[in-house]
Amino acid sequence: MVRETTCRNVLITVCLLLVCTTLGSTQSGKRRQQEPRGAPVVPAAPTVPPAERRVALVIGNGQYHHVPRLANPTTDARLIAETLTSVGFTLIGSQAQLDLDKPAFDRVVQEFGTVIQGAGVALFYYAGHGVQVRGVNYLVPVSANPTREADVDFQLLNTDLVLRQMEGAGTRLNLLLLDACRNNPFAGRGLRAAGGGLAQMQAPEGTLISYATQPGNVAQDGTDGHSPYTAALAHAFRKPGLDVFAVFNETGLAVKQRTGGAQQPWVSSSPIAGQFYFTGAPDQPPPGGNADAVEIAFWNSVKEDPSPEAFQTYLESYPQGKFAALARLKLKQLTDPPKPTPAPPVTEPPPPRTSGGTQVAVGSSPPQPPPPPATMVGNDGAEMVLVPAGEFSMGSDADELDRVQADRKVFGNELPRHRVYLDAFYLDTYEVTNARFQQFAQATGYRTQAEREGWGDVFTGETVEQVHGAHWRAPQGPGSSIVGLEQHPVVQVSQEGAHAYCAWAGKRLPTEAEWEKAARGPDGQTYPWGHRFDGKRANFCDTNCGYRWKDQAANDGYRATAPVGSYEGGKSPYGAYDMAGNVWEWVSDWYDANYYRNSPTQNPPGPASGEQAVIRGGGWSSRALNLRAPNRDKAAPATREGYVGFRCAKPL
Numbered sequence: 001m002v003r004e005t006t007c008r009n010v011l012i013t014v015c016l017l018l019v020c021t022t023l024g025s026t027q028s029g030k031r032r033q034q035e036p037r038g039a040p041v042v043p044a045a046p047t048v049p050p051a052e053r054r055v056a057l058v059i060g061n062g063q064y065h066h067v068p069r070l071a072n073p074t075t076d077a078r079l080i081a082e083t084l085t086s087v088g089f090t091l092i093g094s095q096a097q098l099d100l101d102k103p104a105f106d107r108v109v110q111e112f113g114t115v116i117q118g119a120g121v122a123l124f125y126y127a128g129h130g131v132q133v134r135g136v137n138y139l140v141p142v143s144a145n146p147t148r149e150a151d152v153d154f155q156l157l158n159t160d161l162v163l164r165q166m167e168g169a170g171t172r173l174n175l176l177l178l179d180a181c182r183n184n185p186f187a188g189r190g191l192r193a194a195g196g197g198l199a200q201m202q203a204p205e206g207t208l209i210s211y212a213t214q215p216g217n218v219a220q221d222g223t224d225g226h227s228p229y230t231a232a233l234a235h236a237f238r239k240p241g242l243d244v245f246a247v248f249n250e251t252g253l254a255v256k257q258r259t260g261g262a263q264q265p266w267v268s269s270s271p272i273a274g275q276f277y278f279t280g281a282p283d284q285p286p287p288g289g290n291a292d293a294v295e296i297a298f299w300n301s302v303k304e305d306p307s308p309e310a311f312q313t314y315l316e317s318y319p320q321g322k323f324a325a326l327a328r329l330k331l332k333q334l335t336d337p338p339k340p341t342p343a344p345p346v347t348e349p350p351p352p353r354t355s356g357g358t359q360v361a362v363g364s365s366p367p368q369p370p371p372p373p374a375t376m377v378g379n380d381g382a383e384m385v386l387v388p389a390g391e392f393s394m395g396s397d398a399d400e401l402d403r404v405q406a407d408r409k410v411f412g413n414e415l416p417r418h419r420v421y422l423d424a425f426y427l428d429t430y431e432v433t434n435a436r437f438q439q440f441a442q443a444t445g446y447r448t449q450a451e452r453e454g455w456g457d458v459f460t461g462e463t464v465e466q467v468h469g470a471h472w473r474a475p476q477g478p479g480s481s482i483v484g485l486e487q488h489p490v491v492q493v494s495q496e497g498a499h500a501y502c503a504w505a506g507k508r509l510p511t512e513a514e515w516e517k518a519a520r521g522p523d524g525q526t527y528p529w530g531h532r533f534d535g536k537r538a539n540f541c542d543t544n545c546g547y548r549w550k551d552q553a554a555n556d557g558y559r560a561t562a563p564v565g566s567y568e569g570g571k572s573p574y575g576a577y578d579m580a581g582n583v584w585e586w587v588s589d590w591y592d593a594n595y596y597r598n599s600p601t602q603n604p605p606g607p608a609s610g611e612q613a614v615i616r617g618g619g620w621s622s623r624a625l626n627l628r629a630p631n632r633d634k635a636a637p638a639t640r641e642g643y644v645g646f647r648c649a650k651p652l
C-alpha cells in the first residue's frame, strides 16, 4: 500500500499554513493502476425524479504532464459520475471530465456556473493534485508547470472561482467535494509559499465543503483502484435515508475505519436550509436501521403534511415517541377551528361610493396578512419566540461603559452605539439542551470535533485544561456524563457542531445583531430584564462558582450550568431565557473588534472572514459585566469547553 501525503491545515485556532511532508515525488506515481468498478456499493433504491434540479461537475485529473501522475483520480471521477447520475444528477458534459488542461478546466467551471442557475442543488467534485499558496486553494490542471509564485494565478484554478459560481446561482444547497489530498507536486520549485495541503475555506451560505482527509495527516491509497474517500462517498450517496450531513458523517466513519484511523474526511459547512437526500425519500427507513432511525424517518415523512391524519397516524404508532408532543401540538393546530373574526362595528359601516358605475370600497384598509404568531415550535421540537422586524439600539456608547465601570480598553469593541434594522426572525426560547443534542446525534450520527479529536477543555478547579475524553456526553472527561443534566445546555460543542445542529433543525445560528436584539429589546437596555444587574436573574459566577472573581454577595443556586429556563425573572423582552449567563452562545459572525464602526445598518451579516467567531451573553463562569447584552467576546471556531453552548434562529 502506497501512502500519499496530505493536506489542509487543521486547526482553525492557528493560522499557520501547514506544509505537507513530502514522501518523494516518485511515490505518488505508484498508485495502483487498476480499472475501477471494484468499489463496494449498495444498490441504489429506486429513485423518484427529484423535485429540484441537481447539477454536478465531476473532474478527475491524473495524467499530469509536468508533475507526478496520479493513477486513481480518473477512476474516482468515473465512479462518482456514475453514482451521481444514478441518483438524479445531471452532469456537465454528461460524464466525468478527465485530465483537463487549464482552458478546459476554465470552460467547464464556467459552464457549470451557467447550468446551475435556478437549480436546487449544485455539486462540484474534484480528484487530483491540489495545492495552497498563501492560504488560497488551487486545483491543478494537467498542463500546469508553474516555476514561480506569479505563475499560479494563470496556470492553476483558484477554488474560490468555483464557490463564486455557486454563490450567484440561487441554489439552495452547494456541495464542494475535494479529493485533492495529494502531495505537493511543486515541491522543490520556486513556490516557497506553496503547501501540498488545502487551506481551510469559509463556506458561503448554503454550502458544504468536504475534504478527503483531516489536516496534517496522511491519506492512504486504496487497494481497489479508488481512494478510500471516494469509495466511501459513492457508497454513502447510494444509501437510502441519509440526509446530507449523515452522508458525510458516514463517509468519515467509513474512511476512518478503512484506514485504521489514519485518515478522516473533514467537513466545513455554513447553515443549510431544509434537508437533502441523495437517495431515497426520507420516509424510507434505512435498511437495518434501529428503532430510533425508523421513528425519525417516519416523523420526517409526516412533519410537513398539512393533514391532521398524518400526525394522528404518527401518534398511533408512537404514542410516547420523541416527537409526540410536537405531533399533538400540530394536530391541535390543524383541527382547531379558526377563531371567528369579530364583525365590524355596525355603527360605522364603510360608506360605499360609486365611481363611473363601479362600486369601490373606501375607508377600509386593504387586507393585512395576519401577524406571525409570537411563538412557534421548530423541527427539533424546541419552542421559539418571535423577534419582530424593526430597529434596535446595538452596542454601547462611552458614557454607558463609564456608568457600568467597564474599561474602554477591554470593552471598546462595543463602541459605538448605533441603530440597526433587522427583519423578523424566530429565536430558540432556550439554549439547546443535552436532550435535544442527543436527539440530533442519534438521528444523524454526527460526531463533534471533541469526539473526533479526542479532547475538550475542562475547568479543573484552578485552570482550564485540555482533557482527553472530554466531549458533550462526558463534559468533564472520562467518568462524567450528562445523566441528570438532560435539561442543561449542551457544552463541549464547537461552532461547527452548533451549525450542524441548527441546520438539521431547519434553522441557523443567529447573527450577532439578531442575538443582541433578542437579548435587550428595541431600546438598548443593558441586561435582558433592565439596566441594573441582579444576581438572582441569571446563572453567573456567584458565590457557588469556582473562580477567584466570584461574586460572594450573590447566590444564583448553581456552581456550573443550570437547567435552561431556570430564571423566570431573567427572560428578555421577547421571552428568551438565559440570554444573560448559564452558557456563552455561539453566533454566526466572525469577530472584528472594529466591526461596528462601519457595519451595515440593515441585517448586518458580520465580517466576511476572520479567525475567531463571536460568542455572546456570558456564562456560569463570568462576571456580571460579561452578562451585559452588548458585551462581545470571541473564540476560535474549534473551541469546545464547558461554558460555551448555543441556540438557533429561523428567519420567517
Ligand SMILES: [Ca+2]
Pocket: 539, 540, 541, 542, 544, 545, 556, 557, 558, 559, 560, 620
Ligand atoms: Ca452560578
Ligand SMILES: [Ca+2]
Pocket: 431, 578, 579, 580, 581, 582, 583, 584, 585, 617, 618
Ligand atoms: Ca446564555
